[in-house]
Amino acid sequence: MTRSSKNSGGYSARFDLGGIAFSTLALFVVLALTSSGFVSAYNITANLQLLSIFVTIGLAQMIVLSLGQFNLAVGSIGCLSGIVMGLLMQELSLPPWIAMLACLAVAALLGFLQGELTARSGITPFIITLAFLSVYKGVAYVISRGEPFQSLPESFMRLGAVSLGVLPLIFIIAIVGCLLVYFTMRYLPIGKKLLACGANPRAAVYTGIRLERTVVIGHTMSGFLCGLAAILQIIRFGSAQLSVGTDWMMSSFMAPVLGGTLLSGGKISVGGTLIGALLVVLIKNALVLWGASTYNSDIFLGLLLIVAYEVDGLRRHLAARSGLAVAKTEGRNE
Numbered sequence: 001m002t003r004s005s006k007n008s009g010g011y012s013a014r015f016d017l018g019g020i021a022f023s024t025l026a027l028f029v030v031l032a033l034t035s036s037g038f039v040s041a042y043n044i045t046a047n048l049q050l051l052s053i054f055v056t057i058g059l060a061q062m063i064v065l066s067l068g069q070f071n072l073a074v075g076s077i078g079c080l081s082g083i084v085m086g087l088l089m090q091e092l093s094l095p096p097w098i099a100m101l102a103c104l105a106v107a108a109l110l111g112f113l114q115g116e117l118t119a120r121s122g123i124t125p126f127i128i129t130l131a132f133l134s135v136y137k138g139v140a141y142v143i144s145r146g147e148p149f150q151s152l153p154e155s156f157m158r159l160g161a162v163s164l165g166v167l168p169l170i171f172i173i174a175i176v177g178c179l180l181v182y183f184t185m186r187y188l189p190i191g192k193k194l195l196a197c198g199a200n201p202r203a204a205v206y207t208g209i210r211l212e213r214t215v216v217i218g219h220t221m222s223g224f225l226c227g228l229a230a231i232l233q234i235i236r237f238g239s240a241q242l243s244v245g246t247d248w249m250m251s252s253f254m255a256p257v258l259g260g261t262l263l264s265g266g267k268i269s270v271g272g273t274l275i276g277a278l279l280v281v282l283i284k285n286a287l288v289l290w291g292a293s294t295y296n297s298d299i300f301l302g303l304l305l306i307v308a309y310e311v312d313g314l315r316r317h318l319a320a321r322s323g324l325a326v327a328k329t330e331g332r333n334e
Contacts, residue, residue: 017272020258024279031282035289044166047281049236052174053229055277057248058255059181060225062273064125065256066185067218068198068265072129073114074226074252075245076136081107082230083140086149086240089156096156104227110136111223115216140242148241152234159235170232177228182270184221194218198265251280254305263309280304 031038057074064071071077085103088094094102114132118125162169185191193214196204205211229248234240257263258279259272280301287300 020272020275024275027282031286038289041166045168047285048171049168051278051281052171053233054251054255054280055274056174056177056225056229057252058273058277060222061252062256062261062268063218064222065261065263066194066198066265066268067215069125071222073133073136075248076133077107077110077223077226078230078245079242080136080140081227082234082240082244083144087143089153090149090151096153100231103231104224107227108220108224112220115219119212119215148239150239157238160238170235178270178274190217195266250301250305254280
């Protein structure tokens, strides 16, 4: 990679993070000045709890987006794996740590199944993940019979009250997850393969990357993170119920796309996903503090998703122009 291309890529990354960080900071200042309740310890803790869930599902979507694909079943994976965890603790009296490991294993397996079907069937990820969205939710309903698992062990219930100052335990877990995903995507071979397949699948195959295997691994990782988000949400509310994951899909796209991840694949930002998730949380909190109804909140977030899509298109256009300019410069230098 030439110096010019490195500089253009670095500029793009700084532009993406700078824009979303400024918007988030501006909204934070407005809320702090207009609502005294915003800076209360209770509200900050509640926002951090919600952020921990939104950033985790944002990372789950981000990994699949790195391939140029998407996962519409993030919420249903979280719902089914969370219901299994609740079943194991309430009905089978298994220790919480075993139930949580089972939740992660089930979620990873669900991601693996849709990854296998995506890689080998030739059916588009849209159809596959949309179908599994319904399948997983239906299975969760059958297992739970429509009833929540809320008689969970006391040792598990206490996790929701554990905190380090105003930092709840689930937020700390989410940040550790961010660091692990960053390390994986930045330094491990699988991260480089995911991005290579997203940027140019044909070129990736020519370099020896097994495209089908990489797609399966990407969806499996996404499923695992959905399971982690389910654990965090169940810790937060103290019960495993069918509502887990209901409002995840829109936020799972907004967080990474606002943060600089390309919908077309090949470019992600873990830090941007964290800031994007924070912006979504602040927007939801602002609408509550300002007395907006739930319907107004849904309308606003839907419009924001459209804006995020347009920002993604602009970002791709600028990246293409930057690449063309670099190519012309290199041609003159030669």
